[in-house]
Amino acid sequence: MKKKVLIASILVLIIALFSLFLILYNGENKSKSIDEMLKDEGYSDNDISIILKKVSKDNYNDILEFGYDKSLIDILSSDDYDEKLFDNYILYYLKNKDANINDIIVIVNSGYDLYNYPASSLLASLTEEKYYINDNVARYLDYGNSHDVSPKKIVGFVNSKADLGFYSESYDSNLDDGNLVLVNKFYHLKEDYTPSDLISLGGQYNKGGNNKMRKEAAEALMKMIDAAKLDNIILYNISAFRSYDYQVNLYNRYIKRDGKEAADKYSARPGYSEHQSGLCTDLNEVSDAFEGTDEAIWLKNNAYKYGFILRFPKGKEDITGYKYEPWHYRYVGIEAAKIIYEDDITLEEYYAYYIEKNSD
């Protein structure tokens, strides 16, 4: 009996060892054959070690089908190569064989659906912009290919709709946006809109006839004026809330004086004036002479701390649609003001990215 058990055990052991040998042998054989197959395609030993290191086993067949292509090694050798995106690189590369490999990698890595757009360094650099919005990519490329400006400028310009032409489209301003409501040459307030919480600025805070602002904005303005005073800077409102009818008169007067085209550059059409929102103020002096004064410089550097932004900055005329107005400050709240100040963007650019994009 004991002998039979021993023989059976030995047999089981032999079978087990033989099976193990077969498994190990086959495994080795398979990986060897991939090496050989890659070699047959024309890849060097160095190429093969890169492929084996950077590509998951599931994709070996793709490479064999693909045949030899030096660009494959360039893609795999890039510091920004991401193994999970292997298929995407290959598909996009096959459509853009003459493109720069780095551009292909940047575009694929962006994660946006850009398969149908030709690879280019312009497209790659656009996707790296902080305020890039994928829905706008066709317009970015149109504008960028016909204007020699930076990707940041292209993104800001198109996000603001400026490429469509001022007053070319007309939307109702969304009052639900609260302090961030956009009023510009595309978004307008209704004829009968008057904010319900206007309060009057008095005393040292005001020297003008239009002295009303929405409560939160007025309180922030008074706080800012108090703070400025501690720095020996004297600020005061000269024009805040203006009604639709007031703007009708103002705009018509300007047209009579300078003509419509000129008036549109510095005055808003009725309904399109931010002054109707009750969230902005013209401070001290509506005049180009205000630029460079201590007051204008203090405002530019400090207003954001109180939730105000320089609404029509220098160099952004093509985005806002208005010439530089160093006196016009708009309340947006501290959080938005800080981003707008630090990222050097306009309310148009902020709105497109942080509000409009997310409401789709």
Ligand SMILES: [Zn+2]
């Ligand atoms: Zn103004």
